[in-house]
Amino acid sequence: MALMPVSDALSAVLAGAEPLAEEMVGLDEAFHRVLARDLAALRTQPPEAMSAMDGYAVRAADADKPQARLKVIGEVAAGRPFDRVLGPGEAARIFTGGVVPVGADAVVIQEDTIAEGDHVVLSEAAIKGRHIRPAGVDFHEGMVLLNAGRRLSDRDLSLAASMNHPALPVRRHPRVALLATGDELVMPGATPGPGQIVYSNGYALRALVRSEGAEPVDLGIAADTLDATVAGIRKALDAQADILVTTGGASVGDHDLVKQALEAEGVEMAFWKIAMRPGKPMMHGRLGGMRVIGLPGNPVSSYVCAILFLVPLIRRLLGRDDALMPRETALLGRELGANDSREDYLRARLEERADGTLIATPVTQQDSSLLGHLALSQALVIRPAFAPKAPAGSPCEILRLPN
Ligand SMILES: Nc1nc2c(c(=O)[nH]1)N[C@H]1C(S)=C(S)[C@@H](COP(=O)(O)OP(=O)(O)OC[C@H]3O[C@@H](n4cnc5c(N)ncnc54)[C@H](O)[C@@H]3O)O[C@H]1N2
Numbered sequence: 001m002a003l004m005p006v007s008d009a010l011s012a013v014l015a016g017a018e019p020l021a022e023e024m025v026g027l028d029e030a031f032h033r034v035l036a037r038d039l040a041a042l043r044t045q046p047p048e049a050m051s052a053m054d055g056y057a058v059r060a061a062d063a064d065k066p067q068a069r070l071k072v073i074g075e076v077a078a079g080r081p082f083d084r085v086l087g088p089g090e091a092a093r094i095f096t097g098g099v100v101p102v103g104a105d106a107v108v109i110q111e112d113t114i115a116e117g118d119h120v121v122l123s124e125a126a127i128k129g130r131h132i133r134p135a136g137v138d139f140h141e142g143m144v145l146l147n148a149g150r151r152l153s154d155r156d157l158s159l160a161a162s163m164n165h166p167a168l169p170v171r172r173h174p175r176v177a178l179l180a181t182g183d184e185l186v187m188p189g190a191t192p193g194p195g196q197i198v199y200s201n202g203y204a205l206r207a208l209v210r211s212e213g214a215e216p217v218d219l220g221i222a223a224d225t226l227d228a229t230v231a232g233i234r235k236a237l238d239a240q241a242d243i244l245v246t247t248g249g250a251s252v253g254d255h256d257l258v259k260q261a262l263e264a265e266g267v268e269m270a271f272w273k274i275a276m277r278p279g280k281p282m283m284h285g286r287l288g289g290m291r292v293i294g295l296p297g298n299p300v301s302s303y304v305c306a307i308l309f310l311v312p313l314i315r316r317l318l319g320r321d322d323a324l325m326p327r328e329t330a331l332l333g334r335e336l337g338a339n340d341s342r343e344d345y346l347r348a349r350l351e352e353r354a355d356g357t358l359i360a361t362p363v364t365q366q367d368s369s370l371l372g373h374l375a376l377s378q379a380l381v382i383r384p385a386f387a388p389k390a391p392a393g394s395p396c397e398i399l400r401l402p403n
């Protein structure tokens, strides 16, 4: 049977993935959360024309050349506006953030003035509008400055505060349950017995899940039995996981029981096996509201599939406006042979030349068990199925790996 193309598999994983419910959180908690609704300013900033400097508010027409001598009629500090109108020949002492008095249309900085009792002499001419921040120069009440679907940055939090929002509507964290399978797995730090290997996949996956704004739920390691795998799936349901990610047991061996266990629990499989390397035995299905992604056990396969399928799914559930990872163009750092029927995702080193050109050099060993090469790679080079031989220097598509 022909394997499912990667793009069809991604469409199946994302089909019907609607943003999760919203919740209100305080500004400090909103960092890197995804905004659930467009956010409009609740006020105009600055609310009135304000001075950008310490000095004197003046009427520019009174002081269009140096040596103008003006009467100082009062003082304006930030938060302490003053209610008099500036008349001809008058000035007001003003400090940064002070509301510019009615009648004034320029500020002369303190360094360009000489105070003489209740008068001030300007050593520079005043220029209309100079050192004044007009009302609303930053934003006006009602303006939408942050859009739904945006992952909030540190600067966004200050902007939202300035818009006078003490709390923001964000999408709740998707819960991602991770269930490893394999009799051979022991935890890091243990002394592995004959043939045993150290469990590693979950660490990268949980970190990736967390960095994408989802909440990982660790369901541990299930033994290679149907009962243990079914018990793990039920734990995911009990944990109200939005997504269950299994690792291992996805292929065709006698001990690969994940698909069987999922189907026994009523999972409707959308696909099993895709035309991709690494990641061929990946599967996907649904159990009620829980989406299931069955990843292959090889550590590189599970990670690459998580980047390609799990990350966009989490982003869709968060309602992000950038669910699909951007692809870039680079030049190949070495020759590649012709590809077969599986789309290839080659681990590659990435360098940037002085002129900005990216050079992606696939590591020579691409076996899907090699974590050393994965850790040293910064990108995946994407080779379409049946791509012909490509010489060094030819353009290729890449996907950057997260840091
Ligand atoms: N006859 C065939 N054999 C295989 C095929 C195939 O099409 N026909 N596909 C191969 C491909 S491609 C992959 S990928 C693997 C995936 O198989 P499974 O998903 O069943 O994975 P396991 O057999 O359970 O494990 C593979 C490998 O990875 C190690 N592993 C598993 N989990 C972890 C973990 N959490 N941390 C670290 N290492 C883990 C496991 O010990 C195995 O060495 O199947 C091929 N076979």
Ligand code: MOO
Binding pocket: 276, 277, 278, 279, 280, 281, 296, 298, 301, 368
């Ligand atoms: O496609 Mo499997 O995922 O090589 O290694």
